[in-house]
Amino acid sequence: MSTVLGFVGVGVMGEGMCRNLLQKCGLPVHVADVQAENVARLAAQGAVASSVRALRETAHTVFLSLPSIDQVEEVCLGADPLVAPGGTVKTVVDMSTSDVPRTRALAERLAALGVRFLDAPVARSREAANNGTLLITVGGPADLFESVAPWLRCMGSDVMHCGDVGAGQVVKIMNNMVLLSTVNALAEAMAIAEAAGVDKALLASVLRLGSADSFALKLTGERLATDVFPEKLFPAAYALKDLKLALGLAQASGITATVAQATATLLDAACARGYAMNYYPVIYRLLRKE
Structure with missing residues (x-):
């Protein structure tokens, strides 16, 4: 059969x-x-x-x-x-x-x-x-x-x-922790550059030419540069869930994951602001100077 x-x-x-x-x-x-x-x-x-x-x-x-x-x-x-x-x-x-x-x-x-x-x-x-x-x-x-x-x-x-069993999850969770924390850094860089008078789309294109280039930039750079964060992509609520998994592993290991915690706090604030189902780089909207 x-x-x-x-x-x-x-x-x-x-x-x-x-x-x-x-x-x-x-x-x-x-x-x-x-x-x-x-x-x-x-x-x-x-x-x-x-x-x-x-x-x-x-x-x-x-x-x-x-x-x-x-x-x-x-x-x-x-x-x-x-x-x-x-x-x-x-x-x-x-x-x-x-x-x-x-x-x-x-x-x-x-x-x-x-x-x-x-x-x-x-x-x-x-x-x-x-x-x-x-x-x-x-x-x-x-x-x-x-x-x-x-x-x-x-x-x-x-x-x-x-x-x-479980090792696949550990590796995936660490992958997402690094990705999400990198996107947080990119969002911060774009918010700072824009506040200082530099176009964030220009910043994204230049970063791709230098040592700051990354998969995270290729994946999210256009969304960050255009401030378009649609639903039905990987949403902020799911990203927060994954970071909480990472923080749980860190706590169980006695490790203080400072960068991951900062990103989780920002994602939590984005969800509270009504962006839970928007594509997770939406955290940029909480960083930019209004």
């Missing part, structure tokens, strides 16, 4: 990820999401429209792309769980950005039910999700990683095994 793959959560990032998996893996992909229109778009391209309940009885390996560990735990072991005695699911791959201790606890709970687990959060942009060029950092047993890696490579151009 052919292996059936499942995919839960096909929103901003998950839709492109699932589309690449569907087009490249050569296996049936059954898709579930709380938004029926998201599923319908993929069903039109050959996916099988499904539900978490149906996946429990049809899919063998299920990928999750969800907002946080809260949704991951609910999908896996909630009121109508993906994993239950007698079900077909044997492997769960969480591609969300999730809390590390709770990720490790979930893996243990699933193991008690005979289900193996990988954490495989993704980095880079929505465009990378659509193009299949994500960075995917994976935590879990090496043999399970090797068996799932071909499917992960349908979605990412760089798929890295980082260690045991």
Whole structure:
């Protein structure tokens, strides 16, 4: 019997990820999401429209792309769980950005039910999700990683095994901590330059030519320069969630993460100002001199 793959959560990032998996893996992909229109778009391209309940009885390996560990735990072991005695699911791959201790606890709970687990959060942009060029950092047993890696490579151009369960999350969270803190520095630089009479678009173009060039600048420079921060990109509320995960790891390690804390404080203020669902470089609006 052919292996059936499942995919839960096909929103901003998950839709492109699932589309690449569907087009490249050569296996049936059954898709579930709380938004029926998201599923319908993929069903039109050959996916099988499904539900978490149906996946429990049809899919063998299920990928999750969800907002946080809260949704991951609910999908896996909630009121109508993906994993239950007698079900077909044997492997769960969480591609969300999730809390590390709770990720490790979930893996243990699933193991008690005979289900193996990988954490495989993704980095880079929505465009990378659509193009299949994500960075995917994976935590879990090496043999399970090797068996799932071909499917992960349908979605990412760089798929890295980082260690045991939770290690993928640690690396992803640190990636986002550095990115978000760098964007904070860029927003500050543009606000200061503008207040000093230098056009921020000019500043962005010159920074690209010097030692301050970075992926963060390429990703967010145009938005910062034009002061356009749309919704349905990576929002400030999600960025704050990721920084809180980083700060939790820092606290558990006895490390004072001063830069990350300053960025989290600014993101928190942006959310309180009504920018929670705007693209996270919107923090610039709190820095500029009005």
